[in-house]
Amino acid sequence: MKINTEPKLTLFHCLNSFEETASMFDGCDAKTIKMACSSMTKDVHLLRAFEAGADAVLVLVCHEKGCRYAQGSMWAKKRVDYVKTILDDIGMDGRRLNIFNTTAKDSGSIKDIIQNTISQLETIGPNPALNHFN
Amino acid sequence: MITASQKPINEIIELLEPYKKILILGCGTCVKTCFAGGEDEVAVLASALRLSFKKMVRPIEIEEMTIERQCENEFIQEASSSIARNDVILSLACGAGVQAMAKRFSKEVVLPGLNTTFIGIQESSGIFTEECSGCGDCSLATFGGVCPVTRCAKKLLNGPCGGSQNGFCEIDPDTQCAWHLIIERLTTLGQLDNLKTYIPPKNWNTSLCGGPRKLIREDHII
Numbered sequence: 022m023k024i025n026t027e028p029k030l031t032l033f034h035c036l037n038s039f040e041e042t043a044s045m046f047d048g049c050d051a052k053t054i055k056m057a058c059s060s061m062t063k064d065v066h067l068l069r070a071f072e073a074g075a076d077a078v079l080v081l082v083c084h085e086k087g088c089r090y091a092q093g094s095m096w097a098k099k100r101v102d103y104v105k106t107i108l109d110d111i112g113m114d115g116r117r118l119n120i121f122n123t124t125a126k127d128s129g130s131i132k133d134i135i136q137n138t139i140s141q142l143e144t145i146g147p148n149p150a151l152n153h154f155n
Numbered sequence: 156m157i158t159a160s161q162k163p164i165n166e167i168i169e170l171l172e173p174y175k176k177i178l179i180l181g182c183g184t185c186v187k188t189c190f191a192g193g194e195d196e197v198a199v200l201a202s203a204l205r206l207s208f209k210k211m212v213r214p215i216e217i218e219e220m221t222i223e224r225q226c227e228n229e230f231i232q233e234a235s236s237s238i239a240r241n242d243v244i245l246s247l248a249c250g251a252g253v254q255a256m257a258k259r260f261s262k263e264v265v266l267p268g269l270n271t272t273f274i275g276i277q278e279s280s281g282i283f284t285e286e287c288s289g290c291g292d293c294s295l296a297t298f299g300g301v302c303p304v305t306r307c308a309k310k311l312l313n314g315p316c317g318g319s320q321n322g323f324c325e326i327d328p329d330t331q332c333a334w335h336l337i338i339e340r341l342t343t344l345g346q347l348d349n350l351k352t353y354i355p356p357k358n359w360n361t362s363l364c365g366g367p368r369k370l371i372r373e374d375h376i377i
Contacts, residue, residue: 065195068202072209107199110164111207150209 028142031070034081035059035093040125045132048139060093067104067118076148077138080120094122114145156185157249158283159192159269168207170266171245178241180234181221182248189283191269192247194221225252231259238263291361291368297349299340306333312354
């Protein structure tokens with residue numbers, strides 16, 4: 022099912038793994054949530070982003086060996102994997118939640134991640150909990 | 156602690172089918188420690204249910220609350236006003252908590268959101284192991300603090316059996332042989348002679364096979 026309006030994207034990020042640049046969010050309506058460390062990624066926050074209307078949620082974290090707090094990225098991945106299973110179980114499609122290891126300086130890769138997410142939403146469709154078509 | 160794990164979400168959704176106003180009630184002691192029924196788990200389940208019901212275009216109201224212990228009347232009381240304004244209580248407590256709620260609120264529907272598993276400990280982060288079967292006749296003093304009734308697959312009181320392999324049990328290479336542990340521990344304590352004493356056949360009357368048990372403390376009854 023195609024999204025008729027700009028897809029909504031919520032991006033959680035460690036402050037060391039992302040820096041917004043111009044045109045980064047072209048083609049989507051984005052909301053960013055900064056975390057002091059990706060270990061603060063919590064299951065409920067990811068789910069609530071979908072409740073708040075996100076079609077896709079991205080979590081950008083530092084590379085595992087680059088985490089200043091040693092295990093932040095690993096914990097974030099565990100949380101994301103867990104929430105993906107919940108989304109699959111309730112028929113929301115876990116593919117609309119993803120985690121990537123990035124660095125703030127690599128804005129090119131981050132832009133690619135965002136654009137790929139937008140393209141993927143063409144296949145996955147909008148957030149089914151929002152009743153777009155009812 | 157009593158350990159539990161959450162029921163599959165689709166089973167919970169099915170249980171909740173007839174209801175519109177749902178109270179998800181967490182329990183802040185044992186099942187919180189094993190990440191099954193504390194405040195965080197209540198919030199996650201509530202959010203997942205809201206998404207699921209919205210997807211099904213089914214209007215529903217969910218209230219979240221966590222009390223200290225659902226197995227004690229003193230704490231249950233706190234939930235009474237929330238219970239009054241909802242159609243059903245989805246209890247994220249162990250089986251004892253769910254039943255205590257059902258006893259206290261005899262006209263309310265109380266549904267279990269968890270599967271109660273065992274009495275155990277958190278061995279390491281995220282790993283919980285069964286340590287006690289509540290057999291009603293504790294013999295940990297003889298066995299150096301390692302319970303063969305719970306931790307030996309055959310519940311042997313005169314082990315180890317031939318299935319003990321390099322300290323692990325033949326039923327599962329990840330399960331330590333309780334009798335290997337007992338002998339190691341008694342050796343360390345200098346109490347290996349404990350095993351030379353006659354241990355009579357266990358009296359299982361104190362265990363669950365004698366029917367539901369009751370503990371009576373006359374000194375606390377007026």
